[in-house]
Amino acid sequence: MDxxxxxxxxxxxxxxxxxLLSLAFFLYIATxxxxxxAGIFALFSKDEEERGAIMASMAGxxxxxxxxxxxxGGVLFGAFPLVxxxxxxxxxxxxxxxxxxxxxxxxxxxxxxxxxxxxxxWGWAFAVGSLFPTFFAGVALGATLQxxxxxxxxxxxxxxxxxxVNVHDYMTPVMHFSGGILDFLTPFSIWTGVGAVIxxxxxxxxxxxARFIPGDPIHERARSWTNVVSLLALAAIVITLIWSYAIFxxxxxxxxxxxxxxxxxxxxIVLIFAFKSSTNHSARRDFSAMMWGIGVVALLWAAMWATIxxxxxxxxxxxxxxxxxxxxxxxxxxxMTGFFPIMIMYNWYQIWVFRGRFSKKMAYGAH
Amino acid sequence: xxxxxxxxxxxxxxxxxxxxxxxxxxTPMTIGMSWLLFIMEVAWLRTGDERWYKINRxxxxxxxxxxxxxxxxxxxxxxxxxxxxxxxxxxVGPFFGNILGFETITAFMYEAGFxxxxxxxxxxxxxxxxxxxxxxxxLSSSLSAMWILVANSWMQTPDGIFxxxxxxxVKNWWQAIFNDNFQWGFPHMWVACVELALFALVGLSxxxxxxxxxxxxxxxxxxxxxxxxxxxxPVQIFIGDSIGRVVAQTQPTSLAAMEGxxxxxxxxxxxxxxxxxxxxxxxxxxGNVFAITIPHVLSLLETHTLNGKVTGMDSFPAKDRPDVxxxxxxxxxxxxxxxxxxxxxxxGNWLRLRGKLNATELRKRPWFLRALVFSAFLPYLAIxxxxxxxxxxxxxxVVNGLMRTYQxxxxxxxxxxxxxxxxxxxxxxxxxxxxxxxxTRVIKKGVDDIPDSSTLxxxxxxxxxxxxxxxxxxxxxxxxxxMLRSDR
Numbered sequence: 001m002d003x004x005x006x007x008x009x010x011x012x013x014x015x016x017x018x019x020l021l022s023l024a025f026f027l028y029i030a031t032x033x034x035x036x037x038a039g040i041f042a043l044f045s046k047d048e049e050e051r052g053a054i055m056a057s058m059a060g061x062x063x064x065x066x067x068x069x070x071x072x073g074g075v076l077f078g079a080f081p082l083v084x085x086x087x088x089x090x091x092x093x094x095x096x097x098x099x100x101x102x103x104x105x106x107x108x109x110x111x112x113x114x115x116x117x118x119x120x121x122w123g124w125a126f127a128v129g130s131l132f133p134t135f136f137a138g139v140a141l142g143a144t145l146q147x148x149x150x151x152x153x154x155x156x157x158x159x160x161x162x163x164x165v166n167v168h169d170y171m172t173p174v175m176h177f178s179g180g181i182l183d184f185l186t187p188f189s190i191w192t193g194v195g196a197v198i199x200x201x202x203x204x205x206x207x208x209x210a211r212f213i214p215g216d217p218i219h220e221r222a223r224s225w226t227n228v229v230s231l232l233a234l235a236a237i238v239i240t241l242i243w244s245y246a247i248f249x250x251x252x253x254x255x256x257x258x259x260x261x262x263x264x265x266x267x268x269i270v271l272i273f274a275f276k277s278s279t280n281h282s283a284r285r286d287f288s289a290m291m292w293g294i295g296v297v298a299l300l301w302a303a304m305w306a307t308i309x310x311x312x313x314x315x316x317x318x319x320x321x322x323x324x325x326x327x328x329x330x331x332x333x334x335x336m337t338g339f340f341p342i343m344i345m346y347n348w349y350q351i352w353v354f355r356g357r358f359s360k361k362m363a364y365g366a367h
Numbered sequence: 368x369x370x371x372x373x374x375x376x377x378x379x380x381x382x383x384x385x386x387x388x389x390x391x392x393x394t395p396m397t398i399g400m401s402w403l404l405f406i407m408e409v410a411w412l413r414t415g416d417e418r419w420y421k422i423n424r425x426x427x428x429x430x431x432x433x434x435x436x437x438x439x440x441x442x443x444x445x446x447x448x449x450x451x452x453x454x455x456x457x458x459v460g461p462f463f464g465n466i467l468g469f470e471t472i473t474a475f476m477y478e479a480g481f482x483x484x485x486x487x488x489x490x491x492x493x494x495x496x497x498x499x500x501x502x503x504x505x506l507s508s509s510l511s512a513m514w515i516l517v518a519n520s521w522m523q524t525p526d527g528i529f530x531x532x533x534x535x536x537v538k539n540w541w542q543a544i545f546n547d548n549f550q551w552g553f554p555h556m557w558v559a560c561v562e563l564a565l566f567a568l569v570g571l572s573x574x575x576x577x578x579x580x581x582x583x584x585x586x587x588x589x590x591x592x593x594x595x596x597x598x599x600x601p602v603q604i605f606i607g608d609s610i611g612r613v614v615a616q617t618q619p620t621s622l623a624a625m626e627g628x629x630x631x632x633x634x635x636x637x638x639x640x641x642x643x644x645x646x647x648x649x650x651x652x653x654g655n656v657f658a659i660t661i662p663h664v665l666s667l668l669e670t671h672t673l674n675g676k677v678t679g680m681d682s683f684p685a686k687d688r689p690d691v692x693x694x695x696x697x698x699x700x701x702x703x704x705x706x707x708x709x710x711x712x713x714x715g716n717w718l719r720l721r722g723k724l725n726a727t728e729l730r731k732r733p734w735f736l737r738a739l740v741f742s743a744f745l746p747y748l749a750i751x752x753x754x755x756x757x758x759x760x761x762x763x764x765v766v767n768g769l770m771r772t773y774q775x776x777x778x779x780x781x782x783x784x785x786x787x788x789x790x791x792x793x794x795x796x797x798x799x800x801x802x803x804x805x806x807t808r809v810i811k812k813g814v815d816d817i818p819d820s821s822t823l824x825x826x827x828x829x830x831x832x833x834x835x836x837x838x839x840x841x842x843x844x845x846x847x848x849x850m851l852r853s854d855r
Contacts, residue, residue, distance in 0.1 A: 063438065064483070067475045073445050074475075078468020081460020088449030088456075089777040095450060096787060099443050103794045106439040107801055110432065114805060152533075155454045155778040159375040163781070167370060170774050172533035176454045181783050325536050328461040336472050343476045350483065 006326050013333050014323035017079035018312060020340060022305045024072035029301065030294050031065035031347065037204020038211075039105065039130020040197060041225060042123070050218060051123040053360045055112060057211045060354040062109070064347050066102070071343065078332050080322045082174065083312050089155075089177040090148040091184055094136040101132025131197065138196025142189035145248065145308075147316040149183070150175040188243060195236045199297070202229045206277070206293050210286035216359045223281075230278060237270075237300070250314055251307050263303070270299045369686050370773045371763040378784035379776040383451050384758070385788060388751060389795040390444050393437030393802075395750055398512050398557070399564030400430050401505040404485075408501050411820070412494060418584050420820040424489075426568070428809045431486050436802040440795060445471060451787075455765050455775025461536045462528055462543050466518045474511030478504060490823035509557065516556055520549035523757070524617045525766050535766065547617050551610035558603045559753070563746035565599060566708065568592045569715075570743020573736040574810070581814055582726035590724055593715035600709040607705060608668075614760070615669045618767060619678040620687060621760030624694040626665055629654045631679040638676045640666040648691040653681065689762040697752035697759075704749040711742050 035058045042051045076084045088095060108126035115122050154160075154170040155178070205226030212219040245252045255263050277292035308314055312322045323329055370376060404423055411419035448456045448467070456464065484492065484500035492500070527542030528535045537543055569592050572585040615622045623629070627646035633639045642664035647657040666675040680688050714735065718724050729736060761767055765775040 060487070063435075064479060066442075067479055070442060070445055070471050070475050074468045074471025077445075077448065077456065077460070077464040078472075081464035082457045084449045084464065085453035085456035085458075085460065088446060089453035089779070092450050092777070092779060092783065092787075095446055096790065099446065100790060100794055102442055103439045103798060106435065107798055110435055110805065111801055114808065154774060156375055156379075156773055156776045159778070159780055160370070160373060160773070163374050165370055165373045165375075167773070170771075172454075172458070172774075174454065174457050174533035176457060177778055179778075181779055324461050324464065325534065328465050328537060331537075331540065332465050332468060335469065339472050339476055343472075346476065346480045 010323065010326035010329055011320055013326075013329045014079070014319050016333065016337075017075065017323070017329065018305075018309075018319050020337070021072065021075045021079065021312075022301070023340070024068055024075050026298060026301045027344070027347070028065070028068035028072055030297055031068060031351075032062070033134075033200050033203045033297070034207035034290070035062045035065055035204075036130045036134045037200035037202065038208050039127055039204070040134065040201050041204045041208060041222065043127040043131060045123075045127075048119050048123050050360060051126065052112060052119075053212075053218060053358065054208065055109060055126055057208075057358050059109065061350050063106075064350045066106075068347070075336075078336065079324060079329060080312055080317070081324060082322045083317050086148070086150060086175065086177040086317075087144060087313055090179065091140045091143060092181060094140040094143065094184055098133040098136040098140070101129045101136070103129075105129030105133070134196050134200045135193040139184065139189045139193035141196070142192025143184035143186070144313055145192075145244070146186065146188065147314050148177055149179040150316065151178040152176070188247060191243065192240070195240055198229060198232050198236045202226065202233045203290075203293060203297070205229055206281070206286070206290040209281070210290045211358055213357045213359045214284060214286075218360050226281060230274075230281075234274065248314065250311070254307055266299065266303055270296055270303075273299060369688070369763050371771070372690070373773075375781050375784070376773045376776055378781060378788065379451060379779075380762075380772065382784055382787050382791070383447060384755075386440070386443055386447055386791055386795065387754070387758075389791075389799065390437070390440040391750060391754060392747060392799065393433055393440060394508075394512070395556075395560040395563045395746070396433045396567065397430070397437055398508045399560035399562070400426065400433075400567065401501070401508050402561065403564050403568065404430065405498070405501045405505050408498055412498065417820060418587050421584065421814045421817050422588055424817045425809075425814045426571075427486065429567075429806055431482075432802055432805045432809070434482060436798050439798050443791070451777050452765070452775050453777040455770065458533060458770060458775070459522075459535050459766060461534055462521065463518050463535075466514055466521075466544075470511055470514035470518070474507060474514070477507035478511065481507060512557060512560065513553055516553040517544050517546075517549055519757075520552040521546050522766050523548040523552070523614075523621075523761060525769055530769065535769070547613055548610070551606060551613050555603070555606045555610050555753075558599060558606060559746065559750055562596070562599050562603055562708065563750065565592050565596050566743050566746050569596070569711075570740045571810070573739030573743075575813070576726060576729050577733060577736040577740070579730065582730070584814065586724065586726050586729065589715070589729075590719065593712060593719065593724075596708070596712035597716045600705070600712045604705050604709060607702070612669060615677065618761065620680065620683055620689055621694065621757075622669065623678065623680045623683075624689040624691045624760050625698040625756055626677075627655055627658065627691050627695045628665060628677060629680045631676065631682050638666070638674055639679060640664070640674055640677070642668065643695075646691070646695060648695070652685070652688055652691065687763065689760055694756045694760040697755040701749045701752040701756065704745045704752075708742060708745060708749075711738060714738070 038054050038058065042054045045051045045054070073084075104125045106129075108122045108129055112119060112122040112126060152171075152173055152175050154167055155176045157167065160167060205222050208222035209219060209226060212222070245255065273292050273295045277289050277296065280286075280289035280292055310318050310320070312319055324332070371380065404427060407419045407423040407426075410416065411423060445467070481500045481503040485497070485504050488497050488500060521543060524547040525535065525543075526546040527537060527539040527544075529538050530536075568588060572589040572592070575585040576582045576589075611622070614625075627643045627648060628639070629648075630639050640663045641660040642662075643655070644659040644661065645657075646655045646659075648654070649656045663673050665677055666672055669675065669677050680691075715724075718728075718732070718735065723729070723732070763771050763773075765772040
């Protein structure tokens with residue numbers, strides 16, 4: 001086979017962008033997951049001062065973390081527009097709720113500081129605005145794993161026909177989403193939503209332990225919170241794996257195939273990371289505990305993408321089917337790849353600058 | 368009735384129109400004001416005049432609230448192409464998707480990075496480095512505007528592509544990027560951003576002089592701003608005329624809708640050269656019920672000759688005609704605002720020539736000052752009207768001449784479209800009213816509590832200043848220092 005054939009190069013580049021897409025989503029989950037989790041923690045805060053302190057602890061970096069989501073969206077549109085245009089249509093309702101949460105949360109950051117009478121309201125907007133994107137992003141992920149129905153032709157045909165307009169003139173080979181708007185809603189996708197909330201809660205707890213001075217009320221509460229949630233998280237991982245094994249043939253075939261031992265070793269490594277996180281947490285090495293925890297997420301995320309391969313959306317879009325034509329993907333690669341290391345360096349620098357522990361009083365005072 | 372006006376497609380258009388209209392309220396200020404902040408910073412560094420520093424820091428507070436609102440509404444924008452116009456996003460992916468990808472990756476990375484330095488970096492990084500950061504905020508936001516205009520202009524004049532396998536694939540990147548509409552469309556939008564930012568400064572000056580607060584400071588600001596406007600406002604009118612002629616050549620239906628121009632020829636066979644000041648289009652969209660018409664003006668405007676032929680709506684089948692109401696009136700409002708702002712610039716400079724541009728003289732002319740405050744709001748309306756003209760004039764196409772809007776709309780029932788619309792009315796209005804509330808708070812506080820620039824590198828004071836600069840955020844610290852101090 002000609003190693004320089006256009007088809008081969010395009011296939012390689014598309015796979016490269018599939019990896020970068022995975023990276024962008026992972027960076028979003030890893031960085032903003034802690035912020036969102038801390039917001040979920042704030043749902044249970046008894047006073048506004050505590051919510052304010054939690055918000056202040058992430059004031060300098062939450063927007064930088066969140067911009068990874070925007071980058072992931074940009075990569076999806078730039079490299080896999082066929083997925084972008086169909087999956088987002090399929091995920092309309094969960095994305096809509098997640099976006100409302102994101103808007104409410106972004107606004108709450110600004111308003112909570114200045115508000116006097118409505119402080120409580122904006123504190124809640126922040127907390128609920130953290131819960132919504134987490135839950136609905138989890139739902140969207142679970143729904144995506146299930147795949148969705150597609151057909152070619154006119155997307156709005158049925159809605160138009162319901163209003164007495166019949167159109168039959170539009171022919172296109174492009175496959176678009178053709179299911180109902182509630183197709184995303186299944187027991188599994190609701191479970192992944194719950195799972196995402198549990199995972200973020202754990203990340204948020206670890207983050208708050210690392211962010212606040214030991215002995216501070218927030219630190220102490222976050223400690224006991226983390227102890228409880230970590231057990232939930234472990235259970236959630238096991239349940240998700242078994243459930244996926246049961247309902248996704250593409251997953252079970254891979255996991256029990258000839259390379260079963262790789263998956264097993266991988267799972268053992270995940271357990272080791274979880275154990276390290278837990279021991280570091282007990283030993284009050286909070287930053288290490290958080291990093292091991294993020295390591296667990298990285299390992300599971302990588303395993304998920306490896307299981308999905310060669311699909312972007314299981315049983316719906318493969319990388320090759322979904323990718324842009326060769327010259328578009330080449331242009332995208334040429335101009336955009338170099339920005340990734342720069343973005344990572346910038347985001348790291350931002351987090352580095354805002355490191356250091358807070359106490360509740362101090363954070364609230366500066367808030 | 369064209370399919371684009373049937374309820375499911377109309378709602379789909381309305382959903383998208385609402386979120387874009389609410390997003391364009393924020394971005395022009397970021398794009399235009401970042402350059403003005405840069406110029407003011409240069410003025411401060413070159414002259415050492417403290418007043419430039421104070422104004423810069425004051426305007427920066429407004430800038431950062433505005434930026435936050437732009438991000439909050441922009442995240443939705445980015446996702447909305449796929450959610451509301453999925454089949455369109457798929458078909459145009461090879462070009463349009465790439466360009467939007469360029470925009471998100473370069474603009475977010477680049478702009479977000481330097482904005483952090485610009486807002487939080489005062490006193491922490493050297494003056495030269497800070498100036499460099501401000502410059503890059505200007506450059507990156509203008510780059511972002513360029514990519515967005517590349518994408519949108521291409522929808523007006525889809526050059527450099529060919530249709531294969533249902534996808535608009537790129538034949539010539541150069542032609543596709545520098546398409547016909549882009550060449551004047553981008554300058555028109557970019558100058559609009561600068562004009563908006565200049566009028567925001569002018570409006571602020573008018574307000575403060577009117578209230579007799581820091582009147583000397585704001586008179587100082589008013590002079591160069593008005594001088595810039597006497598150049599910018601007529602240039603914008605000239606660019607507007609130029610893009611009008613591009614539209615006349617490349618999108619004759621859009622131009623005909625903007626002018627309510629239904630008939631290429633009059634009943635007696637002569638060329639229809641009449642320009643309507645006011646028109647009421649009929650329900651069938653094939654003529655005007657009523658119009659006030661001036662002969663020859665339309666030909667003069669579009670062909671620069673007295674009797675040149677301008678193609679009317681009747682040269683196209685009914686299913687290819689856009690609605691006239693919105694393009695016709697929003698175009699007129701935009702043009703009227705353009706000339707009114709030119710007039711304001713003339714008025715201000717005329718006062719200057721007569722030596723009246725000082726606090727005492729200006730305060731004797733409250734109507735001039737009120738007109739300045741009023742003018743600060745008009746560019747927003749003009750930009751809205753311009754985009755409505757552009758987008759509704761292109762109907763019934765989403766990609767001009769190649770893809771109809773109903774072909775690009777996502778699969779969804781009417782009930783869902785209504786839920787989306789109502790939800791976004793609530794959330795976008797919350798962002799809008801909240802931001803305006805904070806603008807008024809910042810303006811109320813004024814410039815007096817901004818510490819002198821001499822405190823910048825004196826860290827005991829700099830900390831207080833920075834808490835304010837971030838809209839009250841915790842001091843971003845390069846940050847361990849202030850925290851450690853409180854620890855002790």
